[in-house]
Each structure stands twice: as C-alpha cells, then as structure tokens.
Amino acid sequence: MRVDDTLSRLAGTPPYLILFVSGKCWMHCSHCWFHDVWKAEHHHGEPLTTAEIEKIARSMHRVSFLSLTGGEAFLRDDIVEVAGMFGRLTRLERYDIPTSGYEPDLVHGKVREMLRVNPGIPFRVGISLDGTREIHDSIRGVRGSFDRTLETIELLREVKRKCRNFDMGIITTVSKHNQEHVRSIGTLVEEIFPEGEWQVNFIRGDPRDPEAADISVENFELAHRMIADRIERGCFGGHDFGFLGPWLSAKNSLRRKVILEHVRKRRAGVRCAAGTLGGVVYLDGGTYPCELLQESMGNLRDYDCDLSRLWNSKRASEVRKMIRRNRCFCTQECFLTVSILSSPSKWPSLIRERFILRRARSSLK
Ligand code: SF4
Numbered sequence: 001m002r003v004d005d006t007l008s009r010l011a012g013t014p015p016y017l018i019l020f021v022s023g024k025c026w027m028h029c030s031h032c033w034f035h036d037v038w039k040a041e042h043h044h045g046e047p048l049t050t051a052e053i054e055k056i057a058r059s060m061h062r063v064s065f066l067s068l069t070g071g072e073a074f075l076r077d078d079i080v081e082v083a084g085m086f087g088r089l090t091r092l093e094r095y096d097i098p099t100s101g102y103e104p105d106l107v108h109g110k111v112r113e114m115l116r117v118n119p120g121i122p123f124r125v126g127i128s129l130d131g132t133r134e135i136h137d138s139i140r141g142v143r144g145s146f147d148r149t150l151e152t153i154e155l156l157r158e159v160k161r162k163c164r165n166f167d168m169g170i171i172t173t174v175s176k177h178n179q180e181h182v183r184s185i186g187t188l189v190e191e192i193f194p195e196g197e198w199q200v201n202f203i204r205g206d207p208r209d210p211e212a213a214d215i216s217v218e219n220f221e222l223a224h225r226m227i228a229d230r231i232e233r234g235c236f237g238g239h240d241f242g243f244l245g246p247w248l249s250a251k252n253s254l255r256r257k258v259i260l261e262h263v264r265k266r267r268a269g270v271r272c273a274a275g276t277l278g279g280v281v282y283l284d285g286g287t288y289p290c291e292l293l294q295e296s297m298g299n300l301r302d303y304d305c306d307l308s309r310l311w312n313s314k315r316a317s318e319v320r321k322m323i324r325r326n327r328c329f330c331t332q333e334c335f336l337t338v339s340i341l342s343s344p345s346k347w348p349s350l351i352r353e354r355f356i357l358r359r360a361r362s363s364l365k
C-alpha cells in the first residue's frame with residue numbers, strides 16, 4: 001500500500017476538512033472563484049441537509065481542523081447547530097469560519113452562540129478586508145461593505161478580549177485590484193487591529209473577473225515583509241490559544257515563504273497533503289482533495305454520508321495517486337497549512353519561525 005493511502009487509512013477521515021455549508025453570499029467579489037458559473041458547473045444537487053451533515057460528523061472521529069465555509073457560512077440558518085454537531089459528535093480540536101463581516105449583529109450573535117455550544121474549543125473567524133474604503137467596496141461590489149466590516153471587527157475584538165478560546169484574523173486577498181495598495185492596507189490593518197494577525201492570501205482559481213488574477217509577486221512579497229516587520233517590532237498577535245495556537249502563526253509565516261517559492265521557482269516546496277490529510281466537501285456532498293483540482297473523489301450521498309468509506313474508497317486512492325504522479329503544487333493556503341504541518345522536512349523551519357515570533361513578543365514585555 002502506498003504511503004498516502006496508509007496515512008488516509010490511519011486517519012480514517014481527513015483531519016483537515018473544509019466543509020461548504022452555504023452557497024449564498026452578500027458580496028460579489030471580483031477575485032471570487034465560488035461564483036455562479038462555477039456553482040452551475042460543479043454542484044449537482046441540493047445543499048446537504050442538517051441530517052446529512054450530522055451523518056458526516058458521526059462518520060468522523062478526530063477532526064483537527066474544520067473550516068465551515070461558503071459563500072457566507074453565517075447565512076446558513078442552522079450554522080450554530082452544525083458547529084455544535086461537530087463539537088459534540090467528533091473530537092473537534094479547532095474550527096474556523098471565514099466571513100465578509102457584512103452583517104455585524106448577525107455575525108456577532110452567531111459567534112457568541114457558537115462559543116456557548118462549543119465551550120473551550122478554539123474558534124477563529126477570519127474577516128476579509130481587501131482595501132481602504134473605496135478599494136474594498138469596489139472589489140467586493142457592495143457599497144458600504146467596508147464600514148460594516150469594520151463594525152464587525154470591533155464587535156469581535158470585544159469578544160476576543162473576553163473569551164480565551166476565540167480568535168479573529170484579518171484576511172486580505174491580493175489581486176490585481178488591490179496589489180498597488182498593499183502598503184496602505186497593511187497600515188490600516190495594524191491601526192484597526194494592532195493586537196491581531198493579518199493574513200494575506202494569493203488570489204486563486206478562476207475568479208469572477210479573470211483580470212483579477214493578474215498579480216505581481218512583488219506585491220505579495222511586500223505584504224510578507226510588512227508582516228515580518230510587525231513581528232520584529234512585537235506588534236503582531238495571532239493564534240495564541242492552546243498548545244497548537246502559536247505554532248499556527250509560525251506556520252503562517254513559513255507558509256508565505258513557501259508560496260513565494262512556489263510562484264518564483266515553479267516547483268513544489270512541500271509535498272501536498274490534499275486528498276490524504278486534507279479534503280473538501282462541497283454543498284452537494286461532492287468530495288474533492290482540494291478546491292483547485294477538478295478530480296472528484298465521489299459524492300457523499302452515494303456513501304450514505306459516511307466520509308470514512310468514501311475517503312478510503314478505490315476512487316479516492318486513484319485521485320491521491322494522480323496528485324503524486326503530477327507532482328502538483330499551488331499557493332492554496334489551506335492545503336499548504338496541512339502540508340507544512342505534516343512534513344517533517346519543514347519542522348526545523350517551523351521551529352525557527354516559532355522562535356522568532358516568541359522572541360519578538362517577549363522583547364515587548
Ligand atoms: S470571495 Fe467570499 S465573500 Fe466574496 S463573493 Fe466569494 S464567497 Fe462571497
């Protein structure tokens with residue numbers, strides 16, 4: 001049996017799971033790959049019901065990391081129930097929800113409910129901020145979204161102050177439409193959220209506006225340098241809850257370097273763990289190794305929503321084999337996370353980044 005099949009079998013189900021729970025969204029972002037054309041081509045059925053998601057959760061034992069996403073996950077009516085289900089039925093170690101933060105009261109209310117149903121489980125919300133007011137509103141295609149996002153950030157900062165297992169990060173997707181403004185975005189993020197983490201993502205997939213993907217790596221690198229500078233000055237927070245928390249921030253530092261390596265050298269700087277330790281389940285139960293490959297591993301509805309059976313099926317093994325054969329590499333941040341954390345060759349660099357973060361913070365005390 002090949003190493004990746006052995007690992008998948010040992011894990012049983014992907015320890016790192018991205019679960020799409022909503023196809024709805026308030027925004028119309030130019031960099032978005034999860035747009036109507038993509039959905040029409042890829043979704044072949046109704047969204048998974050609450051009962052079906054419960055079956056998926058029951059088929060999983062340990063979930064190291066769960067991302068509840070969409071679209072806008074907070075627009076799913078039973079989102080609190082879904083989060084609670086994983087907290088109750090699996091050994092859920094950490095979960096997160098990315099959001100545009102467009103509805104401050106709704107997001108704030110649901111976050112508080114989730115913290116109630118999953119007490120003590122590390123939970124992070126990643127809020128997207130793509131520019132200063134005019135740029136953000138123009139990229140997001142919704143006037144007024146910048147001000148509302150800032151309101152959500154303020155509300156969640158307050159939650160973060162009160163609740164140890166809650167964390168928030170600000171995420172900027174670098175695209176053609178904001179790449180020239182990376183410096184002002186970084187300065188803004190530091191102003192409005194000095195105690196937190198700024199995460200920059202490289203635009204990916206086939207965006208709604210194809211031109212949005214036309215970016216220069218130097219602009220991404222500038223964001224990387226600004227973050228490194230903040231770390232050096234001790235003005236950079238990040239994951240800090242539990243044993244794993246600080247390692248995740250170290251991983252984010254290393255991940256930016258791996259992304260730069262992938263873009264510049266056009267070769268894999270780490271062995272991809274998608275399809276082995278990480279996977280994606282779309283709204284209709286379609287299961288994939290990641291969000292970029294079009295190779296389906298099957299649909300959960302054909303397995304009575306038993307992810308363990310699907311994950312260890314012949315088809316899933318074929319997809320893993322194809323990933324190995326093609327020596328696939330990309331800049332997809334989520335899968336770089338699981339790839340970096342599970343690659344022993346990356347651990348010395350990870351320890352170095354952890355040391356840098358720790359030294360920077362303690363120098364401030
Ligand atoms: S990028 Fe996210 S917030 Fe923007 S339209 Fe797509 S799903 Fe919605």
Ligand code: SF4
Nearest residue numbers: 272290328329330335
């Ligand atoms: S390298 Fe990227 S595209 Fe290839 S399998 Fe991994 S996450 Fe998917």
